[in-house]
Amino acid sequence: MTDSKSLNASQETAARSFNGYLMLLLMLLSVGWFAWAMMGIVADRADADFVGMVLSITVFLFVSCGFYMIQPNQGVALTLFGAYKGTDRNEGLRWIWPWIGKSKVSLRANNLISEKIKVNDLRGNPIEIAAQVVWRVTDTAQALFDVDDYKAFVLAQIEAAVRTIGSRYPYDDIEHKEVTLRGNHDEVSAELRTALMERLAVAGITVDECGLTHLAYAQEIAGAMLRRQQAEAVIAARKKLVEGAVTMVEMALQQLSEKDVVHLDDERKAAMVSNLMVVLCGERDTQPVVNTGTLYQ
Structure with a gap:
């Protein structure tokens, strides 16, 4: 079996960016320079600076295109003509060269409750099962570049893991001799978390908590069971x-x-x-x- 780490072509690295407030000061200075040059032209002074006016406009436009804001628990992946150049996790106003591409990724915890799906348990009985998962991005490069859509990827892998775990154990055992979905909630949840972390590692995502939120026999056999x-x-x-x-x-x-x-x-x-x-x-x-x-x- 191919190791999942070999599939991870990307790995997050720290990006180098500039303090946005210093660049904001530079932009304000360019505005002042432009105003001084414009006043000289309007007054038809001998020292009117046409070149300075053009340069101030150029500096203003150049600097204004490089600003971006980073909220707490947020990262920005930077790319140069398609090549990954690192992730900036510094909070506040930041600045980077205008030709650098920027992709924001939330690093906050996400709570997801899956849809109820029908699964056959270990004994072949159809059951309805759903899970609640708390997940977050730990590697922005993997989340953005190793999977097409990491949020859709999470949904698909949660459903696949829930189906696998649901079919691995019986729904219930009256003699309490087997591990069951209904009677061993903690053990089943721990195994589900382990399975999800293995599946989501390729996307740079970790699972903080998970558990079953719905567990019942399917309607067609609920009465008989x-x-x-x-x-x-x-x-x-x-x-x-x-x-x-x-x-x-x-x-x-x-x-x-x-x-x-x-x-x-x-x-x-x-x-x-x-x-x-x-x-x-x-x-x-x-x-x-x-x-x-x-x-x-």
Whole structure:
């Protein structure tokens, strides 16, 4: 498999630019120079400076074309006739030669909630799944020059990663023996983040946080799966109830025998076990029956 780093033809470097405020002062001086020269021409003075007026206009136009503003958490990639010359991350008013191309890239965190997509989980059940991802650009050169549209690239890779993770695990496991989408949210989110970072590395993008925002069975099987979950829950509850009842019956027989309260043969022990199991496992309250005779009547 080709290493993703070998695909990254671009790498961000620091660009050299000028302080925009100093260049703004130079532009204001050119305006003053132009005004002085114009006044000399209007007054028809002998020292009228036609060349100075032309030069001041030239300096003004030249300087005014090189300004650009950088907001906090923003970078500007500079290119010279198509060749990348670095990224300027200095905040405030900046200036560069007018023939240098400028492309702004936001370095702020972006919060994205993907569309609900339908995926078959590990057991083949169709489910609906969506994810929330917090991402940001870390390498402006890769984001601009290694992919055609880095924002569209992020959307496509998020959908692909969500589909992959959704099909890797079952939706739910009533016995809690497997990693599931519903029961292991933190583990699934961590794996989704790792997969996204690997996919987005080629575009110079990192993922700060991600997680599932929507997880449900598809509408065509939602009713059937709900009944299945209810049945599995009833079976699990019954299993726990029977296990507890058996333990209680065993404990009762053992204590009766140890304390020599009553001596029971196998037939009467079986009858007692049957009665206790009915009492402990029955869904309805039992009605007591008082035996006024002997134990064998």
